[in-house]
Amino acid sequence: MLNVENLNIDFYNREDKSWFNAVKKISFNVKIGTILGIVGESGSGKSVTSFSIMRLHDEGLAKITGDIDFEDISLLHLNANEIRQIRGNQISMIFQEPMTSLNPVFTCGDQVAEAIILHQSVDKAEAKKQTIALFNEVQLPRPEKIFDSYPHQISGGQKQRVMIAMALSCNPKLLIADEPTTALDVTVQKTILQLLLKLKTERNMAMIFISHDLGVVNEIADEVAVMYKGEIVEQGLAKSVFENPQHPYTKGLLACRPSPSLQLKKLPVVADFLNNETTDIPPYLLAANQLTATEIAQRRQTLYQQKPLLQIKDLCTWYPIHNGLFGKTTDYVKAVDGISFEVFPGETLGLVGESGCGKTTLGRTILRLIQPTSGSIRFNGQDITHLSKSELRKLRKDIQIIFQDPYASLNPKLSIGQSILEPLQVHGLYQNDAGRKQKVLELLDKVGLKAEHFNRYPHEFSGGQRQRVVIARALALQPKFIICDESVSALDVSVQAQVLNLIRSLQEEFGLTYIFISHDLAVIKHISDRILVMNKGKIEEEGFPEELFNAPKAEYTQKLIAAIPGHQ
Secondary structure, eight states: OEEEEEEEEEEEEOOOEEEEEEEEEEEEEEEEOOOHHHHHHHHSSHHHHHHTTTOSSSSTEEOOOOOOOOEEEEEOOOOOOOOOOOHHHHOOOOSOOOHHHOOOTHHHHHHHHHHHHHHHHHOOOHHHHHHHHHHTTOOOOSSSHTTTTOOGGGGHHHHHHHHHOOOOOOTEEEEEEEEEETTTOHHHHHHHHHHHHHHHHHHEEEEEEESSSHHHHHHOOSSSEETTTTTEEEEEEEHHHHHSSSSSHHHHHHHSSOTTOOSSSOOOOHHHHHHHOOOOGGGGGSGBBBOOHHHHHHHHHHHHOOSSEEEEEEEEEEEEEEETTEEEEEEEEEEEEEEEEOOOOEEEEEEEOOSSOOOOOOHHTTTTSOOOOOEEEETEEEOOOTOOOOHHHHHHTTTTEOOSSSTTTSSSOOHHHHHHHHHHHHHHHHSSHHHHHHHHHHHHHHOOOOOOGOOOGGGOOOHHHHHHHHHHHHHOOSSSEEEESSHHHHHHHHHHHHHHHHHHHHHHTTOOEEEEESSOOOHHHHOEEEEEEETTTTTEEEOOOOHHHSSOOOOHHHHHHHHHHOOO
């Protein structure tokens, strides 16, 4: 159905008036009714390739050569009107970030209906009928209500389904799915993958599925192309590529995802494989990198004979629901509902659960960024539940947070050096700005960044580098305790491995205590000493990682574990 030959894409850089070669003479094809998985890290050229098939690049800034043939039509030689007849009609796309792809000022239903009216020349009533039928097909609850809902009023998984419905609205022959499950809960991810497979079979569609997660691609693809720095370094049947990878880069991508069955001290990174010329056992699989039962037992004995650093007792954070003419409180959203637990010095406590279970609200309540409704929070023996703002400011030195989205938590107007320096100024640490700058340079080095990065701005860094900046800022005040809130959820698996290694090595060096919040059980199992499973504002289950994975008691935990890609 689709045949791509010697595709080469160059982009014009306005700043230094030069051309950058983003995709280097790649070739692949997609057969009717099959799924091609394109895998690689951010910047490898995956999305750029898919955009060229849709002809979405700015023609003035992109130079595309080679052949892209769709059912014997050369897409690169069509004029703007001709490509418009194919784009969205015969070839459609699910974009990576549904929140930014949906228009916030139109309802979800209107946006899907618009595509139907545009391509099928039907009236509004018929378009609405077809849209509701599509919402049913993609298994959206209460389709009529979602038709009239705005994007901000529905969950991430529901937004993704609206995007799928829009992409399917004109019954395309080829569907391009660009990272359609990134940052979704494992359970939502599993239902989206099952839905895509079901729709592909029912409609006999071909699909290109783009992802940086090989575990996800292994669940869905028939064939795989692995991209690295704009080139396809390996391709073939999915089964053979995953079971017997040939290229070091593919081996690295497969290895750096945390494995539920291995207890490693340090996760492998892609560089380990690209730099390892030998065919011997990779360094990460050597016995020296595997935690023994004795080492785990000794660590637990050391951790749990101490006094707790944090004690949470019957903590509640409820949000009132106002109704009626005078805004009377009729009910509460019980985001955190009577939770009790302890965290010990030097421990990493994993907090896992789906979106909306209350994980982030719990983390922010502990930090007193949100006022608790009831219950108590004791930190280092002190009750901090009702501290005043000035008392809390002193405490902020000891308790820090690494937010989920590093870009949103950095001021775009401040250089990253200034962002890290600012908390040192606020708390009056070190004698002057020269001393503070020296400290910032040490921190940048500590998290694997360079001194010359001091004067650069957040937009000049990759996602993984920005996450390192935020970690350096959290470390600046030498805290005892850090909450990591989904701090690796949207990163490439290889960058994720680097950040997880960094978080663990900093813990060993500075004796840090973490609450690590995530919806990814494989990550939680790798990083945590103990795990709390959270659902609907309550703790469903708690225990050591191997207990929860090998013999989960709660049905909810069993469901989460079953949804991990590749888990049998």
